[in-house]
Amino acid sequence: MLSAINDALLLLGQPDSGILGIVRVSLQVSFSALLLGCLVGLPLGALLATESFPGRKILIVIVNSLMGVPTVVVGVVVYLLLSHTGPIGNWGWLFTIKGMILAQFCLTTPLIAALSRQLIEDAWIHHRESFSALQLAWLPRLKWLIWDCRFSLSIVLLAGLARAISEIGAVMIVGGNIDHHTRTMTTAIALETSKGDLPLALALGLVLMSLVIGANLITYLIRHSAEQRYG
Amino acid sequence: MDKSMIQIRDLQLILDNRTILDISSADIPCVGIVACIGANGAGKTTLLKALHGIVRPQQGCITMPLQNSNSALRSALVLHHTPMIRASVRTNLNLVSDSPYPPQAGAVDEMLQEIGLAHLAQAPAKKLSAGERQKLCIGRARLLKPQLVLLDEPTANLDPTATEQVEELIRMLGKEKTSVIFSSHQLAQVQRLANYIIFMAKGQIVECGTPAEFFNNPQTAAAKQFLKFSGGLLV
Numbered sequence: 001m002l003s004a005i006n007d008a009l010l011l012l013g014q015p016d017s018g019i020l021g022i023v024r025v026s027l028q029v030s031f032s033a034l035l036l037g038c039l040v041g042l043p044l045g046a047l048l049a050t051e052s053f054p055g056r057k058i059l060i061v062i063v064n065s066l067m068g069v070p071t072v073v074v075g076v077v078v079y080l081l082l083s084h085t086g087p088i089g090n091w092g093w094l095f096t097i098k099g100m101i102l103a104q105f106c107l108t109t110p111l112i113a114a115l116s117r118q119l120i121e122d123a124w125i126h127h128r129e130s131f132s133a134l135q136l137a138w139l140p141r142l143k144w145l146i147w148d149c150r151f152s153l154s155i156v157l158l159a160g161l162a163r164a165i166s167e168i169g170a171v172m173i174v175g176g177n178i179d180h181h182t183r184t185m186t187t188a189i190a191l192e193t194s195k196g197d198l199p200l201a202l203a204l205g206l207v208l209m210s211l212v213i214g215a216n217l218i219t220y221l222i223r224h225s226a227e228q229r230y231g
Numbered sequence: 232m233d234k235s236m237i238q239i240r241d242l243q244l245i246l247d248n249r250t251i252l253d254i255s256s257a258d259i260p261c262v263g264i265v266a267c268i269g270a271n272g273a274g275k276t277t278l279l280k281a282l283h284g285i286v287r288p289q290q291g292c293i294t295m296p297l298q299n300s301n302s303a304l305r306s307a308l309v310l311h312h313t314p315m316i317r318a319s320v321r322t323n324l325n326l327v328s329d330s331p332y333p334p335q336a337g338a339v340d341e342m343l344q345e346i347g348l349a350h351l352a353q354a355p356a357k358k359l360s361a362g363e364r365q366k367l368c369i370g371r372a373r374l375l376k377p378q379l380v381l382l383d384e385p386t387a388n389l390d391p392t393a394t395e396q397v398e399e400l401i402r403m404l405g406k407e408k409t410s411v412i413f414s415s416h417q418l419a420q421v422q423r424l425a426n427y428i429i430f431m432a433k434g435q436i437v438e439c440g441t442p443a444e445f446f447n448n449p450q451t452a453a454a455k456q457f458l459k460f461s462g463g464l465l466v
Contacts, residue, residue: 126314132285133308134371140329148316230317231357 007199008206018180019200023207026184029097029171030164033104037160040105041112042153046142048113049121060117066110075173078103082174095176100184103170108160115156119149151223151230158219162212235262235296237282239436242291244277250434251277252288257436259412259429261296261304261379264405266425266442267414270457273431275414276311279381282412283308295379305332306379307372311387313364315356320348320367323356327374334374346370346400362393369400373409380404382413386420398424418461422446430454 011019048060080086082094082102093099123145131141146153168186175182177191185204192201237259244252252274259265267275280286282293283306295304315323324339334342343349346366351359359367365385372380385401386394401424404411415421421428421442428445430438432453438445449455 127316129280129285129310130313133283133310133313134326134330134375136326136329137331144316144326144329147318151317226317230355 004198004202008202011199011203012206015203019203019207021180022183022185022188022204025097025182026165026186026208027211029100029104029175029184030161032101033108033164034157034160036101036105037108037112037164038157041109041160042116042146043142044109044113045116046120046145048117050124050141050145051138060114063110063114063117067114069107069110070169071107071167072169072173074106075103075170078106078170079173094174095178095182097175097182100171100175100182103174104164104167107167107170108164111163112156112160115159116146116149116153119152119156120145123149151226154219154223158215161215165208165211235260237261237296238294240292240294242281242288242293244281244286244288244434252281253434254278254291254436257429257439259436259439260427261410263410263426264401264424265410265412265427265429266421267412267429267431268416268418268421268457269431274434275431276383277434278431278436279308279383279412279414282306282379283381304379305375305377306381307375307377308381309365309368309372309383309385311383313368315359315364315367317355317357319353320356320359321352323367324371324374327371330375332375334376338374342370342374345373347396360393362389362396365389365393365397366400369397369404373404373407377409379410379412382411384414384416386415386417394420416461418446418458430457432457 044063048056048063078099079094081088082091082099083089084094091098093102127145127148131144136144166186168184168190171177171182171184172187172190175184175187177183177187183191185208189201189204189208192198192204239254239257239259241256242252242254243250267278269275277286281288282295285308295306297303316326321339321343324342327334328339340349340352343352346369348359348363348367348370351363356364356367369380369382369385382401386397389397398420401411401413413424425442428438428440428442429436430445430449430451430453437451438449438454445454446458449458
């Protein structure tokens with residue numbers, strides 16, 4: 001085991017294009033999915049937090065439930081959508097990075113929407129009257145609520161990133177784990193472990209852990225300094 | 232219809248089976264500084280919110296005076312407690328830029344100067360004192376260029392210095408030909424600022440008049456009792 005760790009560290013000291021490519025694909029897919037998830041999830045969470053409309057409660061239950069859907073189930077659904085006979089099969093996204101982003105987008109959006117709804121709802125209770133007094137329309141209200149909650153929402157983004165970068169089921173099914181094309185850190189770790197190439201699996205695991213810890217650390221520092229400044 | 236009067240007719244607002252407002256008929260002058268006084272729970276705050284339109288009564292109507300262009304009178308409401316968003320003083324003031332009446336370019340900077348908060352423009356609004364917050368809120372209301380400013384207990388919980396500063400801002404509004412209706416529990420302040428008083432009890436406007444009329448010769452038992460226990464009865 002010690003020699004495997006040693007070899008993993010050596011690999012990381014002189015990373016080849018294969019490792020760098022895997023890391024690049026992982027980051028590209030996860031950050032794209034996170035960005036798109038934020039663009040849809042944050043306004044959706046804010047809408048559910050601030051507006052009253054028929055079916056709102058049912059929608060909240062659905063969004064909350066989707067947070068816990070197994071990644072492989074999402075993978076299968078997206079696979080069926082993108083397969084030749086699927087409704088969007090003609091897009092040609094199956095076994096491509098775009099397809100993987102779509103799958104992870106389906107994973108991150110409900111999580112971001114559900115968590116942000118709770119945070120924004122608390123802020124809305126706080127600001128409701130003053131925003132109404134200023135006669136702010138729906139969109140400016142959402143903008144300022146999200147702005148007010150931005151430090152708390154950083155935790156939501158972190159949760160979304162963790163959900164995306166650490167999942168294996170959806171990207172394995174939709175991406176196909178094709179070498180130099182759709183192979184991510186998680187799918188590569190699973191494959192290399194099954195092949196017995198523990199140093200590479202460990203090296204990618206260390207990169208993955210470093211990224212998650214680094215993202216947490218940066219978020220903590222930004223949030224801490226901002227909260228000290230703005231209260 | 233008197234063009235300087237806010238007309239209230241058959242107004243009723245019930246929340247959780249409790250009558251909050253029940254005003255059969257009242258005319259409130261929309262000129263100068265009007266004080267709305269009464270005990271806790273009399274309906275002062277709800278009346279201000281109804282006048283601003285953020286509370287919808289179940290029945291009755293409030294008719295605001297028309298302006299020159301026959302458009303409805305523009306009001307601004309400053310709540311008793313206005314939470315700040317986690318941002319600078321300038322950003323909190325800038326919230327009005329997303330209102331239906333955005334201020335002109337440079338107006339925010341001018342207002343920061345006028346309300347004496349220019350040196351705190353970049354400071355976090357959450358760290359302002361209660362008096363500074365109130366000045367910010369009044370400044371924000373003024374940026375909307377309203378013809379009527381509604382202030383809900385504008386100097387509650389303020390020290391004498393901050394109270395004086397906020398009262399000066401209210402006087403300034405009066406000088407700008409902006410009508411002011413404010414609620415207050417401080418009868419001395421009402422005497423200092425108001426040129427008309429409406430007295431509320433149990434959701435009703437039970438008495439109106441000039442400060443001299445109200446303080447020297449209250450007509451109703453409710454007003455007499457209120458003044459007696461508030462130490463405001465001068466006769």
